[in-house]
Amino acid sequence: MGDMVKQPGRLRPAPENFLSEEQVKAVGSGRRDFLRKSFLAAGAALAAPMAARAASEGDINILENPAWTTSLGMPVATNPYGMPSKFESQLLRRESPGLARVGGASVSFAPLQGLFGIITPSGLHFERHHQGWHDIDPSKHRLMVNGSDDSLLKKAKVYTLDELMRLPSVSRIHFIECGANTGLEWGNVAVPTVQYTHGMVSCSEFTGVPLKVLLEDCGVDYKKARYVLAEGADGSSMTRTIPMEMVESGEVFVAYGQNGEMLRPENGYPLRLVVPGVQGVSWVKWLRRIEVGDKPYATKDEAVHYIDLLPNGQHRQYSSIQEAKSVITTPSGGQTLLDKGFFNVSGLAWSGRGRIKQVDVSFDGGINWKTARIEGPVQNKALTRFNVDWVWDGSPAILQSRAIDETGFVQPTYGQLRKVRGTKSIYHNNAIQSWKVIESGEVSNVQVL
Amino acid sequence: MFRFSKTILVFALFSASTAAFAIDKYQGVGRQATPAEVKAWDIDVRPDFKGLPKGSGNVERGNELFEEKCASCHGSFGESNEVFTPLAGGTTKDDIKAGNVKGLSSGELPQRTTFTKVATISTVFDYIQRAMPWTAPKSLKADEVYAILAYLLNLQEIVPADFVLSDKNIADVQKLLPNRNGMTTDHGMWPGAPAKKGGIGNGGKPDTANKACMKNCKPEVLIGSTLPDYARTAHGELRDQNRSFGPVRGTQTLGPEAAKKAADAGTLDLATKSGCMACHGMKSKIVGPGYSEVVARYQGQTDAESRLIAKVKAGGQGVWGSIPMPPNGHLKDEDITTLVKWILSGSK
Numbered sequence: 001m002g003d004m005v006k007q008p009g010r011l012r013p014a015p016e017n018f019l020s021e022e023q024v025k026a027v028g029s030g031r032r033d034f035l036r037k038s039f040l041a042a043g044a045a046l047a048a049p050m051a052a053r054a055a056s057e058g059d060i061n062i063l064e065n066p067a068w069t070t071s072l073g074m075p076v077a078t079n080p081y082g083m084p085s086k087f088e089s090q091l092l093r094r095e096s097p098g099l100a101r102v103g104g105a106s107v108s109f110a111p112l113q114g115l116f117g118i119i120t121p122s123g124l125h126f127e128r129h130h131q132g133w134h135d136i137d138p139s140k141h142r143l144m145v146n147g148s149d150d151s152l153l154k155k156a157k158v159y160t161l162d163e164l165m166r167l168p169s170v171s172r173i174h175f176i177e178c179g180a181n182t183g184l185e186w187g188n189v190a191v192p193t194v195q196y197t198h199g200m201v202s203c204s205e206f207t208g209v210p211l212k213v214l215l216e217d218c219g220v221d222y223k224k225a226r227y228v229l230a231e232g233a234d235g236s237s238m239t240r241t242i243p244m245e246m247v248e249s250g251e252v253f254v255a256y257g258q259n260g261e262m263l264r265p266e267n268g269y270p271l272r273l274v275v276p277g278v279q280g281v282s283w284v285k286w287l288r289r290i291e292v293g294d295k296p297y298a299t300k301d302e303a304v305h306y307i308d309l310l311p312n313g314q315h316r317q318y319s320s321i322q323e324a325k326s327v328i329t330t331p332s333g334g335q336t337l338l339d340k341g342f343f344n345v346s347g348l349a350w351s352g353r354g355r356i357k358q359v360d361v362s363f364d365g366g367i368n369w370k371t372a373r374i375e376g377p378v379q380n381k382a383l384t385r386f387n388v389d390w391v392w393d394g395s396p397a398i399l400q401s402r403a404i405d406e407t408g409f410v411q412p413t414y415g416q417l418r419k420v421r422g423t424k425s426i427y428h429n430n431a432i433q434s435w436k437v438i439e440s441g442e443v444s445n446v447q448v449l
Numbered sequence: 450m451f452r453f454s455k456t457i458l459v460f461a462l463f464s465a466s467t468a469a470f471a472i473d474k475y476q477g478v479g480r481q482a483t484p485a486e487v488k489a490w491d492i493d494v495r496p497d498f499k500g501l502p503k504g505s506g507n508v509e510r511g512n513e514l515f516e517e518k519c520a521s522c523h524g525s526f527g528e529s530n531e532v533f534t535p536l537a538g539g540t541t542k543d544d545i546k547a548g549n550v551k552g553l554s555s556g557e558l559p560q561r562t563t564f565t566k567v568a569t570i571s572t573v574f575d576y577i578q579r580a581m582p583w584t585a586p587k588s589l590k591a592d593e594v595y596a597i598l599a600y601l602l603n604l605q606e607i608v609p610a611d612f613v614l615s616d617k618n619i620a621d622v623q624k625l626l627p628n629r630n631g632m633t634t635d636h637g638m639w640p641g642a643p644a645k646k647g648g649i650g651n652g653g654k655p656d657t658a659n660k661a662c663m664k665n666c667k668p669e670v671l672i673g674s675t676l677p678d679y680a681r682t683a684h685g686e687l688r689d690q691n692r693s694f695g696p697v698r699g700t701q702t703l704g705p706e707a708a709k710k711a712a713d714a715g716t717l718d719l720a721t722k723s724g725c726m727a728c729h730g731m732k733s734k735i736v737g738p739g740y741s742e743v744v745a746r747y748q749g750q751t752d753a754e755s756r757l758i759a760k761v762k763a764g765g766q767g768v769w770g771s772i773p774m775p776p777n778g779h780l781k782d783e784d785i786t787t788l789v790k791w792i793l794s795g796s797k
Contacts, residue, residue, distance in 0.1 A: 299572065
């Protein structure tokens with residue numbers, strides 16, 4: 001038993017080896033009490049049903065009603081704002097050690113390895129701040145709309161939250177991905193789990209007012225004003241240029257709601273821009289100002305950072321769209337399969353160019369592929385969940401997923417991506433991710449060319 | 450009759466507006482911004498210098514300001530990578546001539562600095578003005594921004610030591626930026642109109658073209674890279690980053706010894722987040738006593754833990770001098786207990 005306690009993540013031996021000889025004898029001699037203590041010691045990390053088969057009478061969790069079945073539970077509103085179970089404390093946003101030296105200009109990654117469906121719980125949404133976050137008093141927050149030139153707009157206006165929330169609203173599900181997601185892996189494998197390889201993507205239902213409504217309320221001249229500058233109210237007053245075409249289409253909106261409640265402070269409370277399909281840096285948080293202009297702005301985060309270095313020494317500027325990408329989240333790096341046999345392999349796919357059309361999964365490193373089931377309805381520019389059956393025979397395998405979006409674009413391999421962009425781009429790495437499974441069941445991060 | 454005339458009025462507004470946008474459609478929502486309000490917030494500076502404030506500053510003044518306000522993060526010469534990526538270095542006289550930083554393609558650059566990348570001087574001005582210094586953004590006057598930028602340009606050997614940068618000559622400096630020709634927009638990742646229609650980029654054409662092959666797609670699997678050993682453990686105990694039930698478990702990556710270290714690091718993080726490290730050093734006094742000094746004083750006292758917990762919560766004064774420790778009512782009880790235990794166990 002001792003070994004199992006120390007290594008609850010390992011592949012489980014057959015039931016007869018699960019208990020030590022002494023313990024098996026103890027069970028045989030009817031010392032059930034001893035067995036119960038063993039289960040407690042083993043902790044929740046061990047699945048009880050398997051162990052219980054060793055007991056002649058059955059599973060202790062069935063034979064003896066647990067406390068929650070034989071006592072009074074807690075009253076309503078014990079937690080006025082409900083929190084996850086205390087048994088869910090492992091799935092947290094985490095930083096990648098060494099990635100940034102100061103927490104105010106860092107990243108925390110969403111624990112994709114344990115999430116289901118397509119909506120990221122707001123409290124686990126990835127974070128990227130450029131100069132720390134604040135919890136802004138909404139009664140003092142203002143949104144200003146002005147022009148780089150008076151001729152671009154009939155009048156500059158100021159809106160309060162009271163006013164913005166009176167306007168016609170839309171609610172849409174969209175993914176947001178940092179342009180640097182998977183950026184640590186451009187040159188080689190660098191991090192162990194999907195949380196750190198892909199955890200700078202999240203997906204929420206956002207609610208707010210189309211930016212178009214506000215610009216038209218100010219009397220924008222679309223002929224002249226072809227760009228929008230979005231600016232935050234944080235210390236960095238983060239700015240990015242957004243094309244007017246995306247505003248005119250009605251896609252871009254000024255959001256206050258996220259997953260049924262107000263935005264979380266770390267995600268821009270009380271106002272952020274939603275720019276579907278475009279990298280997260282453009283979704284300006286704590287949005288305080290929109291300027292319409294006739295030229296792009298070359299702001300710090302589109303002229304020093306968020307530019308993609310190519311092998312010829314040139315940097316791609318204004319690269320914004322997040323191209324089709326996917327990743328298997330279960331099983332994934334840093335996990336160990338419990339046993340041979342059936343597994344539901346599950347993952348996420350998304351594209352900044354529209355809907356996901358198909359996801360294929362390979363178990364042999366990309367030699368043969370099988371089309372996965374897509375969980376619908378498939379949303380535009382949103383995370384899309386896929387699942388596929390797999391019976392693991394205990395032999396080594398390499399799992400991959402490959403997304404195809406509605407434009408017909410097929411997610412590239414590392415070899416294809418590096419051929420055009422080299423290994424130092426940092427941003428926009430949408431290569432096919434590979435997870436290697438070895439005989440012990442341990443899954444690790446590898447790159448297949 | 451009243452209603453009728455109002456309809457007429459709205460109709461008249463519609464027809465009068467050539468842009469055809471009904472400004473009054475959302476009545477009672479928003480108000481016109483005052484000129485002072487727009488001036489207060491509209492601080493952006495574009496590559497064509499629209500928005501640039503008038504002013505000037507010289508290299509020497511910039512050096513003083515940089516030492517005072519910037520060097521603690523960026524190093525005296527903008528070279529430090531301790532906190533942020535370096536600002537200065539990595540370019541040559543030839544780069545200034547060509548407008549392309551050669552080190553970017555030759556692979557000779559150990560690390561890209563701001564000036565090896567940036568193609569527009571407006572970007573640097575705009576950013577210093579809006580976001581610096583790190584802990585007091587927007588506190589610099591326009592002349593100070595010019596001075597600091599002049600100093601950086603001098604560090605980069607773009608301007609001489611007696612240079613005065615101003616709104617009058619910044620466009621000339623633009624022509625000397627080492628990587629001014631280093632940007633391309635010939636890509637498919639701009640979501641607006643393409644360059645040929647007055648926008649940016651090639652109209653969304655991707656640069657890779659994978660095929661959705663299904664069977665016998667390649668003769669063999671080439672592994673390019675596997676997880677290095679150090680990376681397996683660098684992210685802490687992976688077992689604890691996964692559920693303890695379900696189809697998989699997190700792989701155990703650390704032994705108990707390493708797990709203790711990771712927990713200590715977590716507590717240091719908690720101490721930093723809670724604001725403790727602003728006044729207390731691990732070993733020595735900053736404003737309040739160092740943690741090892743605390744341990745020494747309370748050694749052997751059985752009630753040390755409870756006394757310290759009370760002190761952290763309520764604040765205190767007199768034990769270590771006259772500067773009071775503020776109360777920390779905002780911290781959770783369990784966090785205070787964790788911190789005190791950590792301090793008494795010889796905080797590492």
